[in-house]
Amino acid sequence: MKKVLLPLLGLALAVSCGTTKSSEAASAQSSSVAKGDKAFLSAYKMIKADELKKNLYVIASDEMGGRDTGSPGQKKAGEYIVNYYKALGISSPKALGSYYQKVPAEFMKKRGGGNLPDSENILAFIEGSEKPEEIVVISAHYDHVGTKNGVVYNGADDDGSGTVAVMQIAKAFQEAKKAGKGPKRSILFLHVTGEEHGLFGSEYYTSNPVFPLANTVVDLNIDMIGRDDQENRGKQYVYVIGSEMLSSELKVINEAANKRSNNLELNYKYDDPGDPQQLYYRSDHYNFAKNNVPVAFFFDGIHEDYHKPTDDPEKIDYPLLEKRTQLVFTTAWDIANRPARIVVDKK
Numbered sequence: 484m485k486k487v488l489l490p491l492l493g494l495a496l497a498v499s500c501g502t503t504k505s506s507e508a509a510s511a512q513s514s515s516v517a518k519g520d521k522a523f524l525s526a527y528k529m530i531k532a533d534e535l536k537k538n539l540y541v542i543a544s545d546e547m548g549g550r551d552t553g554s555p556g557q558k559k560a561g562e563y564i565v566n567y568y569k570a571l572g573i574s575s576p577k578a579l580g581s582y583y584q585k586v587p588a589e590f591m592k593k594r595g596g597g598n599l600p601d602s603e604n605i606l607a608f609i610e611g612s613e614k615p616e617e618i619v620v621i622s623a624h625y626d627h628v629g630t631k632n633g634v635v636y637n638g639a640d641d642d643g644s645g646t647v648a649v650m651q652i653a654k655a656f657q658e659a660k661k662a663g664k665g666p667k668r669s670i671l672f673l674h675v676t677g678e679e680h681g682l683f684g685s686e687y688y689t690s691n692p693v694f695p696l697a698n699t700v701v702d703l704n705i706d707m708i709g710r711d712d713q714e715n716r717g718k719q720y721v722y723v724i725g726s727e728m729l730s731s732e733l734k735v736i737n738e739a740a741n742k743r744s745n746n747l748e749l750n751y752k753y754d755d756p757g758d759p760q761q762l763y764y765r766s767d768h769y770n771f772a773k774n775n776v777p778v779a780f781f782f783d784g785i786h787e788d789y790h791k792p793t794d795d796p797e798k799i800d801y802p803l804l805e806k807r808t809q810l811v812f813t814t815a816w817d818i819a820n821r822p823a824r825i826v827v828d829k830k
C-alpha cells in the first residue's frame with residue numbers, strides 16, 4: 484500500500500449505491516459457484532493457512548531485504564515466485580514469452596521514481612477453456628520499502644500477504660484445471676513491482692498490456708489482508724473498495740461469494756473516492772479502474788505496523804488470511820466461469 488496520497492486532479496467520482504436490476508440478474512446468475520460443486524470445493528480447499536504461512540516466511544524474510552524496487556532482495560523474492568509457478572506447471576503468458584515483464588528505470592524516472600533501477604512485473608497465466616481471450620486479473624504488489632539504516636522492512640502484510648494469496652489462488656485454479664475443471668475465462672496472476680514508489684508496475688502493465696485491456700474483465704487486487712486494524716480488532720472482516728464503481732454486478736457477485744465462503748463482515752468504510760484516506764487511488768487496482776476495467780480491492784486497514792520494520796510474518800493472522808484468500812478465490816471463480824462477462828455499466 485502506497486503511503487503518499489496521489490494528487491487528485493479533479494478525480495472526484497461519484498459512488499452510487501443500491502441494488503439495480505442488473506445486479507439482481509448477476510446474483511441470480513451466480514449459480515456458477517454452486518455449493519455442491521465438487522471441482523470448486525476441492526480447489527477451494529487447496530487454500531490453506533499453513534501454505535500461506537510457509538510462503539510468507541520466505542517472501543518476508545530478512546534475506547529479501549525488504550524487497551525495494553529493483554533491489555537484489557526483490558529479485559530474489561521474484562525468483563521464488565517464478566519457481567513456485569514452474570513447480571506447479573503454471574506457465575507465463577505465451578505473448579510475453581517470459582514470466583518477467585521488464586519495467587524500465589526510465590519509465591519510473593519520468594513518473595518521479597528517481598533513480599530506481601530496472602525492475603520486473605511477474606506474470607503467470609492459466610488459459611481459459613471456453614473464452615480464453617477474456618482475462619481475469621488477480622494482482623498484488625511484491626515490492627516493499629527495503630532496508631533503512633540497516634533495518635529490514637519485511638513487509639509481511641504489505642504486501643507479502645497479497646503476494647502469497649495470489650500464489651495460493653493460482654494453485655487452487657491449477658488444481659481444478661488438472662481435474663478437468665479449469666476456468667472458462669483466462670486468469671492472469673499479476674505480481675507488480677514499484678507500488679510503494681508510485682504504482683509504477685501496474686501503470687506500466689496497463690500502458691503495455693500483454694492482453695488487451697478491452698478484453699480484461701476485472702482486476703481483483705489484494706494489498707494487505709493478513710492483519711486487523713484497531714477499529715476491527717479480533718473481527719472476521721475485510722475492507723472492500725471500488726467494487727461498485729464501474730460495474731453494477733461486481734459487488735453483488737463478491738457479496739454472494741462471501742456468503743458461500745466464510746461470511747466475513749464486508750466493510751465498505753473506505754469505499755468512497757472522496758474518503759480522506761483516498762484508498763481507492765492508493766493501490767494497483769486504480770490503474771485498471773482508470774482504464775475502465777472493473778476492480779475490487781481487498782484490504783485490512785491501516786494498522787500500527789504499517790510501513791514499519793515491525794510488519795513481520797509472526798504478526799499475521801493466518802486463519803484470517805486464509806479466509807480472505809478464499810473469498811477472493813470464490814469471487815474469481817464465479818467471474819471466470821459465469822456465462823456472461825460482467826458488465827461495465829457505470830462511469
Ligand SMILES: [Zn+2]
Pocket residue numbers: 484485486641679790
Ligand atoms: Zn505499502
